[in-house]
Amino acid sequence: MARDEGGSAVRGLIFDCDGVLVDSEPFSCGAWLPVLLRRGIEAELSDIQAFIGRSDQAVLEHYRGRGAQFPPDILEEREQEYFALARGKLQSFAGLREVLEELRGRGMPLAVASSGSPAKVRFSLVEVGLLEFFPIRCSAAEVARAKPAPDLFLLAARLLGMAPETCAVVEDAVPGLRAARAAGMKAIGYPSSHPEAVLRAAGAEVVLGAYGELPGQLG
Numbered sequence: 001m002a003r004d005e006g007g008s009a010v011r012g013l014i015f016d017c018d019g020v021l022v023d024s025e026p027f028s029c030g031a032w033l034p035v036l037l038r039r040g041i042e043a044e045l046s047d048i049q050a051f052i053g054r055s056d057q058a059v060l061e062h063y064r065g066r067g068a069q070f071p072p073d074i075l076e077e078r079e080q081e082y083f084a085l086a087r088g089k090l091q092s093f094a095g096l097r098e099v100l101e102e103l104r105g106r107g108m109p110l111a112v113a114s115s116g117s118p119a120k121v122r123f124s125l126v127e128v129g130l131l132e133f134f135p136i137r138c139s140a141a142e143v144a145r146a147k148p149a150p151d152l153f154l155l156a157a158r159l160l161g162m163a164p165e166t167c168a169v170v171e172d173a174v175p176g177l178r179a180a181r182a183a184g185m186k187a188i189g190y191p192s193s194h195p196e197a198v199l200r201a202a203g204a205e206v207v208l209g210a211y212g213e214l215p216g217q218l219g
Contacts, residue, residue, distance in 0.1 A: 009219030010186060012162035013103065014153055015134075016053075017114035019172035019192045022124045023091050025052060028116070031081035032059060039068060052193050053173020055115045055146035079120055092128040093192070095211035100133045102215055111136040113156040113169075115146055115176075136160060147175040150183035157183070168218060170208075177202040188217060 018024045029048040036043045041063060051059050056075050064070070071077075103110060110133055114121045118139045125131040136159045143151035150164075157164045169180035172193040180187040181203040189196070189204030196207040206217050 008166070010108075010168040010217075011166040012109045012111070012157060012160040012168075013218065014111045014113050014156045014160075014167055014169045014180075014185070016169070016171045016173065016176050017112050017116055017121050017124055019052065020170050020190050021092060021096065021112065021130055022128050023093060023192065024086060024124055025049070025172075025193055027082055027086040027090065031078050031085055034081055035074065035078045036063065036068075039070065041068060049193075053115065053147060053171070053175040055140045056117075057146065075117070079117060082120060083123060086124070086127065088127075090124060090127040092130060093190075093211060097130065099211045099214050100130065103218075104133060106215075108218070109136075109160045109162065110134055111138065111156040111160050113138040113152045115140045115152075117141055147173075148178035148182065150179050153179055153183040153185060157185070170214070171204075172199075174198065174202040177204050188214070 015021050018028050029045055032048045033043055048059065060070060112121060112134045116139065118137065118141065121137050121139060125134060136156065138152055138156045138159065140146040140152055143155055145151045153169055154164060157167045164184045168186035168188055170188045170190055171177045171180060172190045177187045177189060177199060187203050187205055189199030189207040191199060191207055199207050208214060
């Protein structure tokens with residue numbers, strides 16, 4: 001689905017969560033390390049960072065491909081590790097709250113669409129005090145295909161009551177930007193996980209230098 005590049009005004013805005021609304025990637029990736037170590041897998045943080053923007057299932061599939069076996073509750077175990085690591089330490093990004101208040105004042109519909117679980121998304125937003133801005137929260141658990149497929153962003157647009165081509169997505173990761181473009185949405189990069197060149201190569205039409213620039217990119 002190709003998006004009209006004519007620069008029409010954005011009517012709905014969808015945010016990824018990790019690395020976009022909350023500075024959580026070190027905790028999110030780091031939570032895998034003790035879980036894997038308990039199964040005899042000595043992973044480095046960089047090994048897990050390679051999966052930024054993809055679902056937890058992608059991590060499991062990678063290690064299953066190397067012969068690892070995991071119990072049915074492995075993702076719950078990893079989530080509890082994340083909660084323990086991030087609780088009381090999680091932060092958002094400079095200028096974001098002010099931008100969200102401005103957009104809410106404009107009447108801009110907002111949603112979160114994350115590869116994380118519903119519980120993880122809610123926990124993260126509560127920790128940084130941003131839950132109030134996002135009554136609409138979508139998780140990869142609710143769709144058949146995770147990013148880079150467009151399913152998650154299409155679900156968010158549907159819940160916002162917006163046509164996909166009228167929405168924009170703020171993403172820090174390559175799979176998410178590709179998913180936004182596949183959904184026909186304006187792809188806005190936030191360089192918390194990758195440099196600008198990587199985000200543009202993944203399809204970002206705009207890469208923010210700071211969150212204060214975001215309102216001006218919405219038309």
